[in-house]
Amino acid sequence: MRVSIFSTCLVDLMSPNVGIAMVEVLERLGCEIDYPASQVCCGQPAYNSGYLQDSKLAMQNMMLAFEASDYVVGPSGSCIAMFHEYPKIFKGEPDWELKAIALKEKSYELTQFIVKVLGVTDVGATLEGTATYHRSCHMTRLLGEKETPFQLLEHVQGLKLEPLKNSDNCCGFGGTFAVKMPEISEQMVDEKCGCVMETGADILISADMGCLLNIGGRLSRKGEPVRIMHIAEVLNQRQPVVSKGGSRT
Amino acid sequence: MSLQTDSRNFSERTTDGLGDSFMRSAVGSAQDSLKTRRLSAATALGDWEQWRNVGQLIRQHTLENLDYYLEQLAGNIERQGGHIYFAATKEEASSYIRDVIMRKQATKIVKSKSMVTEEIELNRVLLEAGCELTETDLGEYILQMDDWDPPSHIVAPALHKDRRQIKRVFTEKLGYTGDETPEKLAGFARTVLRQKFLEAEVGITGCNFAIANLGAINLVTNEGNGDLTAAIPKTHIAVMGMERIVPTLEEMEVLDNLLCRSAVGQKLTSYITVMGPSSAGETDGPEEFHLVVVDNGRSDILGSEFNEALQCIRCGACLNVCPIYRHIGGHAYGSIYPGPIGAVITPLLGGYDDYKELPFASSLCGACTDVCPVRIPLHEQLIVHRQKIVEQKRTGTADRIQMKAASKLLSSPALFGKTLRFAHSASRMMSKQGRIVRGPALLQGWIRSRDLKQPVRQKDSFRAWLEQRKGGSEQ
Structure with a gap:
């Protein structure tokens, strides 16, 4: 199965490990990886800030970049949810509407693709530790994907998942919201950090780098020793478990 | 009170809200408990998503045929001897009500909770005309006694106050000597208010829904004050936003179910009443009934890209899940309509000059859209506002330059x-x-x-x- 990787601009700029992990996980599951190099950003920052015309240029670039792809898979519920908005945005534009629908129909967030398209819930990952999972608002509400991250995390050996209180409250990222209304955003992320610390987890996992940069950046500023991991990195962990007999599994 | 509750700018209001740790903890715990109650009431009904679909369809259908249903309503009210008045502006609405009261030579007025009467500044107009006015909803009464402190929530107007603050208000303004238990405080207010009901010459209520084919109105309340306001005084004046109408009782039943469960997590509130002009031969109830239908900008919203905002049934569920409202509180919105729905309709009713920041006071997390019982795409409406604000070049030069440059970079493979x-x-x-x-x-x-x-x-x-x-x- 040929899969086009949509790396997202945050991974390109800040978090190469997430992209690498995603590729390694997908290849291990038998996918043939392809990377359309003309891809940039889904257009969400400008779109959500009200700069509609400017955002449409980014969207058009993406529709062209992935035109030949069979499947488009990205490590972000939020960016994929943005792809899913394209048909609404380009409704009635003859050159673009069909391209927008086509992109929507073949785009999946990473965990969604693994569970729903590949039909896999155990990717053979191993990670010792206690973690909590932050569900991103766009992935759960706009993309409508609530279950697949948990289905995969349940099968990660050695990983204990602690529930996160008020998990449906936004972490305060919201793209440009975080920088345009920093005073409010700061209070939101502080409350989220408090809930993360309450779980006692030493790892915070999410499927969206935006939220992780936000919560992780705040935790780091506060000096809290919580490790931040994108779910792709978790699923790519092969840390060996030594059994009683000393053999590696 | 008018639409605007605070003339300072958004940033000053927000700083106040963020600094009010008491208010924030009150709002936080109210949100947390309402969330659980709403969820269990919605689940108990079964097929909640289907109910939401039906609610949305009813609201859409009614808005598409609003002229028809308003005309039907007017005919049915007049046929029963009631009066109906269509007010184009808030001034027309409040002057009409004042004139009815003046004609009756009445001065003692009781009111039950109504957001639209806040919008038309009715209290100010009636106080200036020399009326003795009493708000009878417990929350509103507390705010009135606290020198007309503005409401901070559309369903629970005094959400930002706790029992200690309420006791202080009652002690200072009314000579209350009891302790701060809610039962004692409420009992005290009840005794004072009972007398006001008995003396009142005119009762003013809001209207959750007008029922077109009956020529009647539906009130949904928990304290019973709405029914006393409507039933005891000789004259009953009800005030409604132009869009708050249903074709028949059947649609009312669906919307009341959605409303009660979404607003307070109850199957039904304590009182769900349908009332209107007295029928011939009825020996009790008011002798005169007026229904004031307020436009005040709603016609301009109808059929616009913000049409869906008119589907709102004022349940407040979007406020109860909003993470922004949670931290800044209702007063920071500077409008009687706070929270996500407030951020959508306040700029429509009050203009961008005063309210252009509200649509940006959202992380677009979509919790509001997800919870809305009539499926208003609230966070999408906020984006449409943002587009208009950008189109009108109201976001500032620095923002414009940065966003334009970033957009160029993020749409060009070479530049990226x-x-x-x-x-x-x-x-x-x-x-x-x-x-x-x-x-x-x-x-x-x-x-x-x-x-x-x-x-x-x-x-x-x-x-x-x-x-x-x-x-x-x-x-």
Whole structure:
């Protein structure tokens, strides 16, 4: 199965490990990886800030970049949810509407693709530790994907998942919201950090780098020793478990 | 009170809200408990998503045929001897009500809770006309006694106050001597208010829904004050927003179910009443009934890209799940309509000059859209506002330049390629030990409270890794 990787601009700029992990996980599951190099950003920052015309240029670039792809898979519920908005945005534009629908129909967030398209819930990952999972608002509400991250995390050996209180409250990222209304955003992320610390987890996992940069950046500023991991990195962990007999599994 | 509750700017109001730790903890716990109650009431009904679909259809249908149903309503009210008045503006609405009261030579007025009467500044107009006015909803009564403190929630207007503050208000203004138990405080208010009901000459209520084919109105309340306001005085004046109408009792039943469960997590509130002009031969109840239908800008919203906002049934569920409302509180919105629905309709009713920040006071998390019982796409409506505000060049030059430049870069593979190549070295002058410590205004907003690593070196980037791998596999 040929899969086009949509790396997202945050991974390109800040978090190469997430992209690498995603590729390694997908290849291990038998996918043939392809990377359309003309891809940039889904257009969400400008779109959500009200700069509609400017955002449409980014969207058009993406529709062209992935035109030949069979499947488009990205490590972000939020960016994929943005792809899913394209048909609404380009409704009635003859050159673009069909391209927008086509992109929507073949785009999946990473965990969604693994569970729903590949039909896999155990990717053979191993990670010792206690973690909590932050569900991103766009992935759960706009993309409508609530279950697949948990289905995969349940099968990660050695990983204990602690529930996160008020998990449906936004972490305060919201793209440009975080920088345009920093005073409010700061209070939101502080409350989220408090809930993360309450779980006692030493790892915070999410499927969206935006939220992780936000919560992780705040935790780091506060000096809290919580490790931040994108779910792709978790699923790519092969840390060996030594059994009683000393053999590696 | 008018639409505007505070003339200071958004930033000053927000600072106040964020600094009010008492209010924030009150709002936080109210949100947390309402969330659980709403969920269990919605689940108990079964097929909640279907109910929402039906609610949405009813509201859409009614708005599409609003002229028909309003005319039907008017005919049925007049046929029963009631009066109906269509007010184009808030001034027309409040003057009409004042004139009815003047004609009756009445001065003693009781009111039950109604957001639209706040919108038309009815209290100010009636007080200036010399009326003795009493708000009888417990929350509203507390606010009135506290020198007309503005409401901070559309269903629970005094949500920002706790029992200690309420006791202080009652003690200072009314000579209350009891303790701060809710039962004692409510009992005290009940005794005072009972007398007001008995003396009142005119009762003014809101209207949850007018029922077109009956020529009647539906009130949904918990305290019973609405029914007393409507039933005891000789004259009953009901005030409604132009869009708050249903074709028949059947649609009312659906919407009341959605309303009660969404607003307070109850199957039904204590009182669900349908009333209107007295029928011939009825010996009790008011002798005169007036229904004031308020437009005040709603016609302009009808049929516009904000049409769906008129579907609102004022349940307040979007306020109860909003993470922004949670931290800044209702007063920070500067409008009698706070929260997500307030951020959508306040700029429509009050204009962008005073309210252009409200649509940006959202992380677009979509919790509001998800909870709305009549499926208003609230966060999408906020984006439409943002588009209009940008179109009208109201976001400031710096924002414009930064967003335009960022958009150019994020839509061009060539420019983005250059950015990836130079981002790390360019960020060096702004960084210390691998973390960005200074930068332009937008970046400042981030780093004031969050650490931010420098962008990766191109050679360490994901794209470089892919390239190297490709090179490797070809060898």
